[in-house]
Amino acid sequence: MDLDTVLDKTEDIELRLLLDAIYRRYHYDFRGYSMASITRRLRQAREHFGCRTLSQLQDRVLHDPAVLPELLSYLTVQVSELFRDPPYFRAIRERVVPHLRTYPSLKVWVAGCSAGEELYSLAILFREEGLEERTMFYGTDINPEAIRKAEAGVYEIERLPLFTENHRLSGGKSSLSDYYTAAYGAAVFDKTLRRRAVFSDHSLVTDAVFAEVHLVSCRNVLIYFDRQLQDRAVGLFKDSLVRKGFLGLGAKESLRFNAHADAFAEFARDERIYQKRGAS
Amino acid sequence: MTTGSPLPVPHAPRAEAVVIGASAGAVDALSVILPALPEGYPLPVMVVVHVPPNKKSIMAELFRNKCRVDVREADDKEPLAPGTVYFAPPDYHLLVEPDRRLSLSSEEPVHYSRPAIDVLFESAADAFGPALVAVLLTGASSDGACGLKAVCDAGGAALVQHPDEAAMPTMPRAGIAACPKASVMYLEQIAGHLRDLGRRP
Known part of the structure; x- marks a missing residue:
């Protein structure tokens, strides 16, 4: 297994741990969401919060409840219109x-x-x-x-x-x-x-x-x-x-x-x- | 940057899926590539074309009768089938899940576009790693460049339409700049390459 593959698997582990942490700490359950979209949005959140890894983001959100509302705005998609379609x-x-x-x-x-x-x-x-x-x-x-x-x-x-x-x-x-x-x-x-x-x-x-x-x-x-x-x-x-x-x-x-x-x-x-x- | 024949075999060990992104000039470019795919083609092909969000898609209808493979608009949570071309619906991003089903999303537009090429390429790179072949075609946008880099970083193969041939060279140039390992090819060569991928044991 080459290094890139190891890195990919690491991010996947971190992602699941982060979602589990959010659920246990705050009872918001994103564990059954479509992973492709959640992955993308958590990467954006990681950058926004200046974290190097999702593990760092997990540390932040577990210990600082003030981070949660902003993180929720990444995890939930809020794009709509009046009379859309x-x-x-x-x-x-x-x-x-x-x-x-x-x-x-x-x-x-x-x-x-x-x-x-x-x-x-x-x-x-x-x-x-x-x-x-x-x-x-x-x-x-x-x-x-x-x-x-x-x-x-x-x-x-x-x-x-x-x-x-x-x-x-x-x-x-x-x-x-x-x-x-x-x-x-x-x-x-x-x-x-x-x-x-x-x-x-x-x-x-x-x-x-x-x-x-x-x-x-x-x-x-x-x-x-x-x-x-x-x-x-x-x-x-x-x-x-x-x-x-x-x-x-x-x-x-x-x-x-x-x-x-x-x-x-x-x-x-x-x-x-x-x-x-x-x-x- | 490599061009001409004999074609270098880009570094996907054995391809399991193809993703294609195109913008301005897409229909003409895809008209060279998609009808060249033979009946019984063993790979799924996912395509993002920048289309206006006015709800009714014509891309799938346009290509259905020109192709020997199945052509349709992607449905949410649809399992990928070989020999099928999936177009992203207007006003939705198209993504590949880790279990290799398709999913749709109405997250914010990327590069002013929904669907966006980056979103498909990045999620497909996550799902397929080195078994992905990504093709970036003509367009007047820089969408697709980040996605192409993600494909390369995951060990997949990147093919870019030669900017000299592209109706709009902006997108191929941005792709080459972001992903210098990309193989730069003319449409006929891309078509031949994708066809050959299906012949490999």
């Missing part, structure tokens, strides 16, 4: 909403809500469709910093042209500018949009079902999980959803390799929206 939101509007209308009250769970973009998109859509008053929105994430941002509902003004275009393409029935005020380079979203929203800390890896819901929207979260963890997360969605409830995934996510695939029917195939089957 407009065809998804168009399908929710045109195909899912007619079913949701038949319920007197609704619960929507945005799992892995990051800074809230997906939840605000759904809140605006539900308001446009006249469903807002009967709906409770749950936004959950493991990153407290993301939850703070989601609760604030403030986005950089530079992102608004994209959000506005996405909203239009999603079949938006109003102007996005009705929902925010621009101030000091930021767009502050209307507080009334989160009147019926609860943001909280919840892990798809370690936590359990907390509500019975009619729609789960969980987009570009499962791609960061290995297959066992994907099975666990989709199992939670299955157990949370009412009969005939809906599950929306990211544009490149599917239930094709999932242990719970049989519990769902494809509802809008291209937009990756599934419906829980009737028999349970």
Whole structure:
């Protein structure tokens, strides 16, 4: 075995020890995440913290809790947009909403809500469709910093042209500018949009079902999980959803390799929206 | 920098996978390489082309009918199959997991691009080490240079399109600068080399 191979194996050992350390010390469990992406992000974190090795980073995070929040921002991916993938939101509007209308009250769970973009998109859509008053929105994430941002509902003004275009393409029935005020380079979203929203800390890896819901929207979260963890997360969605409830995934996510695939029917195939089957 | 024939056999002991990165001019360059892969080609081939993030990919459709190997857009957690070309979907990075499944990610763009060549090359270098062959083609970016270096550092083989032939020489030049061990070849030579990799016992 040559030196390079030894070095590679060493980093792999360090990586697993670091994830184990984070889990034991802080109960954040990244051990079942997709390793290729985690490796990449931990290398970036190692450089950012000026550490020579992942072992040094482990030492830092174990002994200095102040390092954790910043490290979490590397470990969790927070890249989203309002109405990201407009065809998804168009399908929710045109195909899912007619079913949701038949319920007197609704619960929507945005799992892995990051800074809230997906939840605000759904809140605006539900308001446009006249469903807002009967709906409770749950936004959950493991990153407290993301939850703070989601609760604030403030986005950089530079992102608004994209959000506005996405909203239009999603079949938006109003102007996005009705929902925010621009101030000091930021767009502050209307507080009334989160009147019926609860943001909280919840892990798809370690936590359990907390509500019975009619729609789960969980987009570009499962791609960061290995297959066992994907099975666990989709199992939670299955157990949370009412009969005939809906599950929306990211544009490149599917239930094709999932242990719970049989519990769902494809509802809008291209937009990756599934419906829980009737028999349970 | 080595060019011309007879071709040096780059130093992969026995290749188990091929990764290709291309940007501006990609379609013409790939049109020389991918259709040259024979039926029953024993290696998986992963390709990142810089495409705009407007959701609908045409690369896989474009090459499907021109190729004798299977061509498709990569799915998350899909196991790699031999004789298959996987294109990164628009707006996602494509990575290889240590267990040699594919995975996708919507992490930040790298060099203003998602998918980025560096992300594929670096993760594939981790997964395949010396059994990887990486090919960097035409482009007006420096994406791929760090990835090519990672491939070389892991003992894999690096092939770079000759800058004189590239529609945009920036990317090949950056690749050669980052990875001086790279074999610099014309497209026909790259195509021949990849074909030969499949013939080795």
